[in-house]
Amino acid sequence: xxxxxxxxxxxxxxxxxxxxxxxxxxxxxxxxxxxxxxxxxxxxxxxxxxxxxxxxxxxxxxxxxxxxxxxxxxxxxxxxxxxxxxxxxxxxxxxxxxxxxxxxxxxxxxxxxxxxxxxxxxxxxxxxxxxxxxxxxxxxxxxxxxxxxxxxxxxxxxxxxxxxxxxxxxxxxxxxxxxxxxxxxxxxxxxxxxxxxxx
Numbered sequence: 508x509x510x511x512x513x514x515x516x517x518x519x520x521x522x523x524x525x526x527x528x529x530x531x532x533x534x535x536x537x538x539x540x541x542x543x544x545x546x547x548x549x550x551x552x553x554x555x556x557x558x559x560x561x562x563x564x565x566x567x568x569x570x571x572x573x574x575x576x577x578x579x580x581x582x583x584x585x586x587x588x589x590x591x592x593x594x595x596x597x598x599x600x601x602x603x604x605x606x607x608x609x610x611x612x613x614x615x616x617x618x619x620x621x622x623x624x625x626x627x628x629x630x631x632x633x634x635x636x637x638x639x640x641x642x643x644x645x646x647x648x649x650x651x652x653x654x655x656x657x658x659x660x661x662x663x664x665x666x667x668x669x670x671x672x673x674x675x676x677x678x679x680x681x682x683x684x685x686x687x688x689x690x691x692x693x694x695x696x697x698x699x700x701x702x703x704x705x706x
Contacts, residue, residue, distance in 0.1 A: 511537040512545040519565050527564045527585040558628045576629045579615040592621035595646040601655040650688035657696045673703045
């Protein structure tokens with residue numbers, strides 16, 4: 508008979524390096540307490556790493572740097588899966604994902620329909636910020652990313668260069684979707700979306 512620890516280890520192997528997870532992923536294998544003990548032992552053995560309370564990863568390694576930290580997206584995805592939340596990248600992070608800013612922020616903000624919380628992993632802080640149902644209607648979509656990125660840049664910094672970058676980056680299908688979601692954006696962003704979609 509395989510021990511719970513062996514079963515947990517085997518499942519982690521199956522996901523491969525870079526996987527971020529919470530104990531909830533293994534609760535079908537045993538009690539919460541037994542899973543907790545298994546994860547503690549695997550952490551002490553150096554097989555997995557504890558990132559924050561109740562959050563672990565099977566770390567990727569780099570030949571020169573050593574252990575790598577997971578991306579903000581991977582961490583956020585594990586948190587969302589665990590609590591059944593929806594997330595929407597926001598602020599400087601949304602602008603960075605669209606190539607409108609080269610700066611990778613140390614504070615990565617995700618809007619959520621769940622509770623607000625802060626998670627510190629290494630020198631990066633992941634902030635989940637509870638928002639309105641309207642803001643979450645485009646969660647996880649390109650429209651949501653564009654709206655949040657433009658909101659972060661602000662009206663005065665959304666110039667022709669920004670519009671041109673988005674126009675070139677988005678394919679025809681993306682522009683059609685943007686126009687479908689235009690009613691969910693503030694008025695000034697809606698007018699920018701129409702320019703991006705060449706309307």
